[in-house]
Amino acid sequence: MLGGHGQFVADHAAGAHHVAFLRSSEPHAVITRIDTAVAARMPGVVGVFTAAGLGLCGVPIPSLTTPDPQFTAATSCVLAEQRLSILASDRVHYVGQPIAVVVAEDRYCAEDALEAIEIDYEALPAVTDPESALQPGSPVLFDHLDGNEAARLRYSFGDPERAFAAAAHVVAGTYRMNRHGAVPLECRGVLAHFDPRRQRVELTTSTQVPHMVRNAICAVTGWSRQDIKVSVPDVGGGFGTKANVYGEEILLAMLARRTGHRVIWVEDRQEHLVASAQGRDQIHRTRLALDAEGHIVAWADDFVVDIGAGSLWVAGIIANTAIHLLGPYRIPAADIAGRAALTNKTLVAQYRGAGRPEATFALERSLDAAAAALGLSSDEIRRRNLLTDADLPYARPIPYRDGVPISYDGRDYRACLESVLESLPRDEMTPCAATHPQYRIGYGLSCYLEATGRGPHETARIRLLPDGHFEVTAGAASAGQGHETVFAQVAAEALAVPMEQVCYVPGDTERLPDGVGTFASRSAILAGSAVHKAAHELVELATGRAARLAGADEADVQYTDGRFHVAAEHSVSWPELARAAALGGDQESGGALDVTAVYRVPTVTWTMGVHAVIVGVHRRTGIVKVLRYAVSHEGGREINPKIVEGQIIGGVAQGVGGALFEQWRYSASGQPQSTTFAAYHLPLSTDLPYVRVRHLHVDTPVNPIGVRGAGESGTIAVYSAVACAVDDAVGGGFHVDSTPISTGEVFRALEAS
C-alpha cells in the first residue's frame, strides 16, 4: 500500500545522540599514534572510542559464508580467512575504513570532534590492481596470509583442451567490468538504544539481513540472542550493499549499551561512496571455441575479482560468477577458473546480480566476437546455441552452491529470444535513425540465465488477531520491494480471505528469532513459500479448533472460502475462532492461533531472459543513448505483476548506469576519486526509454507458489546488450570490452571510421 508514510532512518533522530566515524585517509598504512584526548574534551562530546577502548583490537567483522562442501569439492574452492577489523587499530587497509568513533550531543559536535582526533600514519605501498595483487612479490595486505588471494576455484567438464585444439574458430578476449554498485537513495543508517527493562539493546538498521546482523553482534560481543533485538525500518533501497554486515552496526550496538544513550548514525553521501560495500570489479580472460556452423564446442574463462580490503560474500560472488558463466547455452566442454584478490580499496559485497552480470558480460561479449568472426548476426549465433524445449530440463555436470546438481528448469530459451525479437524488431532501427539523425543507430542483444531463490530456508509467522484478521511476518526484510503487498497477497490467497484482512508487518529478531534475509532474488520464493506454508499450518491448527467448537470430528471439517465447513449448513469463521480463543471464550486455554513456519527450498529455480536494445551513438561526441529497450523472460507465477515489472525496469535502469556511467575510480596510489555524485555518475530518468516487458509464464516445481525470482534479472544482461548495440552502431569491428563503456574510445573509433 502506497501511503506516503515512509520514513528515513534520519527521521528517527529526535532525542538521540549522534555517532560519527573517523575514517582512514590512507589506503594502506601503519597507524603509529591515535590521540583522542582533545576531541574527548570538546563540548557536547559524550565519548571518543577506539578499538583499544572498546576491546576490539584485531577483532574482525565476523564471516557470513559457509560454502557447501559438495560445491567446494567439485570446484576445488579454497577460501582464505578474512580479518578486516571492525575498527582499525594498528593498520589501515582502505580509505574510508573506520578507526575511531565519536558519540556527541549532535552531529555538528561529532563532526568537529572527528577533526580534533590526532592520528599519525606510516604509509605502506598500496595494492590497487587485482591481477598484480595476486603476483608473487606484491605487497601483502594482511600478515596472517601469504599473499592477497582471498578465494579461488576451478572446475571443468567435457574435454576442453581437445575441443579447443579441434575447433573451427576460437575467439579470445579480455573483459573488464569496472567497480560500481548499489548507491541506494538512502544511505545506511543505524539507531540503537539500551532498554533497561529488558536489559537488551534494540537496534534498528537499514539492513537486508537483520538476523545476520544480530548473529554478528552476538559473535563479537558475546551477548546472547536475548541481549539484542534487531529491527528493520523503512529502507530506501538496498540492492545488495545492505545485505552486508557492517562494523558500524556492531559498534552502534556496543555504544548504546556502553553510553546508555540512544545513539544514531546516518551515513552521509560522501561517506557512503567510500564506506559502503561496492560491487563488480572483475577481469575475465576468455576463450570461446566454435564449430564451423557457430555451435559452441568449448569455453574457458580465467577471472579475477577485486574484492578490495575484504568481502564477507567472497565465496558467493566467486561461485555465482563461475556458475553463471555457462549461460543458457549448450556448452559441451568448459574450463572455468576464478580468483578473488585483496586490494587497498573499499570492501566489496554482492550488488544486484552479484557475479551474474560480470559472467554474462564475458560470455555474451565472446559470443558477439564469435558472431563477428563467423559473419553471423547477434540473434543467429544465439539461436544456434540456446537450449530449447528439446534440451530442457538441462543438467550441468556441477553442483549448485546448495550441493544439488544443477538442472535448468525452463521451457524453451530459444522461444524467449524469438519473443524479444518480436517485441523489439530490428526494423525499429529505421524510425530511430529518422528521429535521431545525429546518432548512429545500433541493435544489441543479450541472453541471461539466473539461479534464483537461494536457500537454505526462510521463516514466516502468521497469527490470528482478536477480530479475525491476520498478521503476517517473514524473516526476509524489505528494502522497498513491496513485501507488505506481496506477502499479504500470498497469505490472503493461501487463507482464501480478502487481502484487507491481512496485515504484513516487518519481521524483527524478536518476532521471528530465525531468518535469513533479502538478497539473491530469494524473497518472493523463500519468504513467500514460508508465508504460504505458515498459512496452511495455521489452517490445519485451526481446523481442529473449529471441529471442537462445532462438536464435529476433525476429519469432517473442510476449509474452503475462508471458513471451516462442518456440514452443508454449518460453518465456523475465523472471527468465531478468535473469540473462542480470547479470554472468556470456549477455547481460552487452547493457546494462540499463531504459527511460525520454516520453508526449506531443495535448490534454486532458474529465470532465463533475453534483452534487446537499440542505442544511438552520437556522431560528434561518441555519447551513447539508449533509445529502445525490451525484456522477455521466462518467469514463474507473478504474485504481483506490477512489482515484477517494476523490478525488471529498475534493474534495467541500474544496468544502464553500470554499462554507461557508473564507476568508482581509484588513483594508482589507492585514493578514491569518486567521492561525490559529480564524479560518480548515476543515470538520470532521461537516460532510460520505456522498457517493454514480456513475461513468459513457466511454472516451476521447486516451490509451492510457483514463483521464479526476478529481483536481479533486470540488471544482468544490460551491460552486454548495450555493448552489443554499441558495436553495431559504431561498426568497423569495434568491440566493447569493458564497462562503463568509454565515450573516449567510442569517439576515437568514430573518428577512425
Add this chain to the structure above:
Amino acid sequence: MLGGHGQFVADHAAGAHHVAFLRSSEPHAVITRIDTAVAARMPGVVGVFTAAGLGLCGVPIPSLTTPDPQFTAATSCVLAEQRLSILASDRVHYVGQPIAVVVAEDRYCAEDALEAIEIDYEALPAVTDPESALQPGSPVLFDHLDGNEAARLRYSFGDPERAFAAAAHVVAGTYRMNRHGAVPLECRGVLAHFDPRRQRVELTTSTQVPHMVRNAICAVTGWSRQDIKVSVPDVGGGFGTKANVYGEEILLAMLARRTGHRVIWVEDRQEHLVASAQGRDQIHRTRLALDAEGHIVAWADDFVVDIGAGSLWVAGIIANTAIHLLGPYRIPAADIAGRAALTNKTLVAQYRGAGRPEATFALERSLDAAAAALGLSSDEIRRRNLLTDADLPYARPIPYRDGVPISYDGRDYRACLESVLESLPRDEMTPCAATHPQYRIGYGLSCYLEATGRGPHETARIRLLPDGHFEVTAGAASAGQGHETVFAQVAAEALAVPMEQVCYVPGDTERLPDGVGTFASRSAILAGSAVHKAAHELVELATGRAARLAGADEADVQYTDGRFHVAAEHSVSWPELARAAALGGDQESGGALDVTAVYRVPTVTWTMGVHAVIVGVHRRTGIVKVLRYAVSHEGGREINPKIVEGQIIGGVAQGVGGALFEQWRYSASGQPQSTTFAAYHLPLSTDLPYVRVRHLHVDTPVNPIGVRGAGESGTIAVYSAVACAVDDAVGGGFHVDSTPISTGEVFRALEAS
C-alpha cells in the same frame, strides 16, 4: 532490580508535537461560544480541536463498572447513567474540565494558543455540598437525570431497630473525610503516534489499566482492537488516580491518527490538582448500639459520597464503603445505606483504600465514642468485639461484589490487636512525653479489615527464550510496585529456576490482548497467580516435548529442580528444549513454548490489621505530630517482604497526609482553592516516624500462591488511629470527627481545657 534507568513520560518527548488542553474556568456554566480561529492561526500551532471538530459532541467517557447482579440485588443498588463528556461542548461541570485541545510544535506554542481561544460562558448555580445536592430543589447537573444522585444502595441484617431500642448504650456521630487523593510524584502523561505500517495508533500512557484504556478508545472511536496498542511506560506512582480512564487518553489516540504526528501530553502539577481524579469526600451519619459490657449489638450508617462531576468507579466506591463498614467485629445487626452525589467538582476515582478508610473512620470513631461513654480504653472496647479464632472463618449475611457470600478467612483478629499492643506498648508514652515536653502525648488504635485481590481474573504469559531463559508478562500494569521483581520471583519459584533466568517485561495490549489492571490490592494475588499458573502450564506443555526429545513416555517424565527427568541418569534442560524448538532443531515445527494463562479467583481474601500510634499535640499551637507508629497485620505469604513492608510504610505515609494535611478545598461557588502545593499540603518525610511492621503470616486458601493483598492496607486505619490518639492527647472529651484534623479545633480545645 533498581537500575536507575527509570524514565518519566516527559523523557520521551523528543520528536513529538505537544498537546495542551483548554480547561473550564467555571464550575457550572453553559458554553455560549467557542472561537478557536485566532489560536489555530498562531505560528507553531498544528491544530485546535473542539468536541464539534472531533465528532465528540455529547460523547461521554465510557463507563467501566458492571456490578455483580447478586450484590446489586442484595443491596438494592441503583446506578444512574453518567454522561461526563470527553470534551465539553455545551455545558461545563467543573473547573478543569477539558473543552478544547491544541496540538503544536512545542509546549510553549500550545500554551500560548490556549490563551487565544475565546470562550463565553453563561454561569449556572454551582452545586458544591453533596447532601444539599441530593435534596429536592437542588440545581441538577445533568439534563438526563432527575436529580444529582449517581448511585444508592442499602442493606441490613439482624434486627437493628429492635437492637437499637433495647441497647444499653447508643452513640451517634457525623464523620466526614474530606476530599484528598493520590497526587503521585509523576503527574499523568500520554504519548501517541500512528504507525502507518500496522495502520494503528500506539499509545503509551501512565495508566494502571491499559486494557480498560484500550477498550474505552475502541468504544468511543469504533476502532477494532487491532487499531490501537496501549503500552505502559515507567509510571511514577498511581494509587488509584491512574486506575481511571481519562478523556485525555482517548483524545491523544484520536489526535495521533488525525494529525499523523507523534503527540505527547504531560500533565503539569497545577493541571493535575484540578484534572486528575480525586478521592474520599464522604459524610457518614452513624449510630452504634452496645450492651452494658461494650459489646456491639447494632450498627447503622447513612453515608453520602461526593463524586464531583462523575466517577467511573462510583459503584466500586459505594460498595467498598458499605462492605467495609462492618470491620473485623462481631456485629449482629446492621443497617447500612449509602448514596453518591454529583457536584460541580473534579471527578472522583478510587484512591488507595477506595471507601475502606472512610468506612473504617466512621466505625472506629464510633467505637471510640462508645469507649468514652462506657469508660473503656481504646484497646478494651476492641478486644471485646474483635473476631477470634473461635469465630473465624466468619460469614456475613451479604454477598461480596463478585456475588460470593462474604466469609472472613483470617485466623484471630484479637491476637493481632495484642500483637500491636506488644509492638507499641502504651508505656512508650512516658519516654515520648519526656523527650517532647512541648507536646501533650496521646495513644491511638484502629483496626481494619480489607477485602483484597478482587477478580474476576488476570492474565499472564511466559515464553521460553532461545537461550533457555524466560520472559514473563502480566496484564496488571506496574505503577512502581516492583512487578519486575515480584512476578519474576513467582515465575522463578514455580519453574524452579534461578531468578536470573527470568525477565519480567511490562505487558501491553498486543503482548497480552486481555488483562484487567492494578488496583484493589489485587496485583500480587491475581497477576501473581496467573504467572504461577502460566509457569505450570508451560511446564506441562514442555514435559511432552521433553518426553519426545528423550524418546520416553510423557508419564515417565518428572519435572524437578528446573529439569525434566526421564530416568535416574537422564534429564532434559530448558536450553535443550529451546534449541530443539529453534530453527533446525528436532521440534522446529512444534510451535513456540509460549503460554498465556488466565487466572480466575473465586472471591476476595481478607487482610486484617491493627494500627497503633503515639502522637504529640503541640501545647501552644495544636499542631499534631506523629511520634511512634506500629502496624500488625494478618498477611498471607510474603513473596518479597521488602516490597510488602514498603507498601505498608508508604500507605501509612499517605494516611498521615490525609489525616493531618491534605485537602482539596472548594469555595462555595465551586472554585478549587488547592491548585498548588502551597495550598494542598503533602506530608514531608519528617512528618513520619519509623513504622514498626509485624507480619502475622496466615495462609489463605483462595489463591495458589497463598498471598493476601497489602497494597492499600497501610493507609486504611491511619485516619482513625491518629484521631483516636489526638482525642487521647487533648482529653476532656475532645472527639475528632473529620479529616484532615483541624489544627484550629485542636487549638481551641486545648485553650478550653
